[in-house]
Amino acid sequence: MEWLIQILNSVQYGLLLFLVASGLTLIFGIMGVINLAHGSFYMIGAYLAFTLSSLTGSLWLAIPLGIVVSAALGLVLEWALISRLYRRDHLYQVLLTFGLILVFEELRSIIVGDDVHSVAIPAALAASLPLTDTLSYPVYRLFISAVCLALAALMYVTIQKTRFGMMIRAAASNPEMATSLGLDIRWIHALVFAAGVALAAFAGMIAAPVSSVFPGMGSQVLIVCFVIVVIGGIGSLKGALIAALLIGFADTFGKVLFPDYASIAVYLLMAVVLLFRPLGLFGRA
């Protein structure tokens, strides 16, 4: 029975990672931009959840507000900084977004402070389901998993089945051709970046009640996100989902079976995948 619960833990953790990483792979795949500040957006989301739910008294209100705020932030950042990086080398993107991480961390420290904060689980979801005679599973965690799956489906439908999704795919595979066919690449890039930021922030918001809100939460999640994107293949949501689940399993079972090497296992996984499939599981050249 315990193994089943650990599987449940792995899936839940993996799905949440997917949600955070999805924004990264979109930005990476469609715009060709490496964004090291992605973890910071996750953190910003969590802090938004804290401040907004304290102000409005409800997490349900805080989340839509937070999405709007983070999307706006994404648009501003894209216009001011990211748009200047498209034609530059990946090295510059790495460095500029590295600088952004420092800026966001310190701004957070100045504006909100360095304390650890809690965000209350909404009352409707605060129960726990008894699974064994000792262990219960929090309903809220199941809710998070459901939301992640729903979003994954939504993203898939948007990108594969809608006109907007078609434009995005066109812009990703051949920007010049897309432009000459009349698509406004600038707007597409701005929207995709804003969507990526909003996705990461949303992940931070819904995870806040279970992860609590603290400095350093961004960097903890950042590198894992990159590993997911690279294993899955840059730009592939399907790949990101599978990779995230793989990592959820590796991390969960690693912690129980060989805790000292659990973290190494994740990177080993990435190295092995890249050696056999240099573009990731579902990456395109």
Add this chain to the structure above:
Amino acid sequence: MKRSLLPWLIVAAILLLLFPAVAEKFYLQLVTKIMILSIFALSLDLLVGYTGLVSLGHAAYFGIAAYTYALVSPAADPANVWLTLPLALAASAAAALLVGALVLRTSGVYFIMVTLAFAQMAYYFFHDTRIAGGSDGIYVNTRPDALLPGVDLANDLHFYYFVLAALAIVFALLAIILRSPFGRALQGIKANEHRMRALGFATLRYKLAAFVLAGTIAGLAGYLAAAKEGYVNPEMMAWHQSGTVLMMLILGGMGTLLGAVLGAFSYVLLQEWFSALTKHWQLLMGMFIVAAVLLLPQGLIGLHQLRMKPRLPRAEDERD
């Protein structure tokens, strides 16, 4: 190209030689630290600036040598430099050889990520296990012994000149190598790897040699850093460290040796200055990095020639 830099090089050398005469103990140690970071930056410059391989995991080789030194040093007595240094260098070189053989098959952003992955593996290996003190790190009680008459590395002044000598040797070595046919080939690979292959060069071997050489020199820097502080911890291999040394290169100027040294000095001194201004100095540093990337594109000579993603040439790309 080199000729116009030569007077600056001479000025720098003289300044460094004479600095101890005017410096207090604290500043002597500070400049020693910067010189060690210069060696580290030079090693990465060889890789990124001259061969065009952007590695986000270079700190791994810095840290591996440092840990080797700490692990083989005796508990109470000073370690023998001439035994421990080659050992540490060999460890870094071996790691670089292993990783390089595996990662040099990838390119572009995947190369960046997989070099990061291996560095993270090294980081977590030392951080999560108790092989070497875990996240708390380990201490070495005394500086190593150089076994040279009249030289006591425990004396900060002697150590300063020891590091200066190491920096000079590395600088000269790299200058010679980069002028040699091997060095020219590396620069050719950076400019256009396809062309080099068409000309009959086994580019993979050249890249691997550069990777190993860069890793070994980074190891030298790591050894000196560990010897100076008497303390090693996993943060020496963290990706933040890899990012920082890349920043030094951008700041100082990639593709020139003096640029790497200048970058190290500028970055550390900037950090000291910002720290003195406010406790939120990282905000200033972050903004500075963003500004530097956007506004100081010089010093990145030829970087946009880096073969990252095949794309149509644009007018801006031809600018130099």
Add this chain to the structure above:
Amino acid sequence: MTDRRQFIQQAGLLASAAAIGGLTPSIARAQTAKLRVGMMLPYTGTYAALGTAITQGFNLAVEESGGMVGGRAIEYFTVDDESEPSKATDNANKLVQRDKVDVLIGTVHSGVVMAMVKVARDNGTLLIIPNAGANAATGGQCAPNIFRTSFSNWQPAHPMGKVMYDKGHRKVVTLTWKYGAGEESIESFKEAFTKAGGAIVKEMYLPFPNVEFQPFITEIASLKPDAVFVFFAGGGAVKFTKDYAAAGLKEKIPLYGSGFLTDGTLEAQGASAQGLLTTLHYGDGIENAKNKQFRYNYGKKYGIQADVYAVQGYDAALLLHGGLNAVKGSFGDRKALYGALEKVKIDSPRGPWTMSKAHNPIQDIYLRRVEGNANQVIGVAWKALEDPARGCRMAAA
């Protein structure tokens, strides 16, 4: 060609500007009889609140003795150590070598404090540690010039071994982060618990500062021990108690911890921490006159409640004051000064305590229960507990 020259000019200007900015000593070196006190604490990052509390406690004590310590006015030098062990030696040297402080006070993080211990030993500077519990600081690395006014990692956890055994628990699982403070706490608990006759069914560790506890909580549920003992602090402590409660384990498998599990975190923990028993050398509701007065004065001056960190900072000033007074404020005879510091009886808000031969407090450890937003003291878990100072050559005398 012009680009290159331009670049070099720019770079040169930049480097010179940075050099001038960075190399200018920030404090004028005036010759006064003021006592140069160097505070090396975290003022940013996760432990910033602790660094601030320690500083405030210290300042309160100084103010209470008329702004002087040992009859001397104080000149403060401050460095934010950011709880970064990799920068610790440099930061300590800034105070010891650049600012030439007479006494170094710090810090919170054990990794950082070990660098400070090394610098203090190498330079012969007086070091007073107002928090970091690394056993080695008053153990294997003890020295005549190193003192601690807080605790050793061994101390708060040890009494819990006896407490849990007396409560009837025989099979216990432990969980903590794999770093110095966590490991030393668990080891100390294990020592006491097994000595009393209990057994540790499984010792679990997760890498620091990872907070994904679900796999471990599931494992605990499957092992079904009598009780669980953990060491976590700060954000990790908050998340753990919440995760533990959310998994329904709080009522089924009792949770215990060293005091840091519930110190400074109760507001964030809310219901998940209510009723938890912990052991620490301080708590709420200690009924002695000194504590009442201290908490009142601290609350009045700073507008927030005092905590264990403020007490430790306060005691650091008391120690320095007591020792310096005995030698008439002079640093001339180091041996006399250190001897005096050793003999100071600290009249602390936590209760009076004395310095052990290894320079660590010999103090009472309280048993506390979480009631509302307070860690209510319900008894003394161990009276006058002295750290065994393993490996300390001074203590062997």
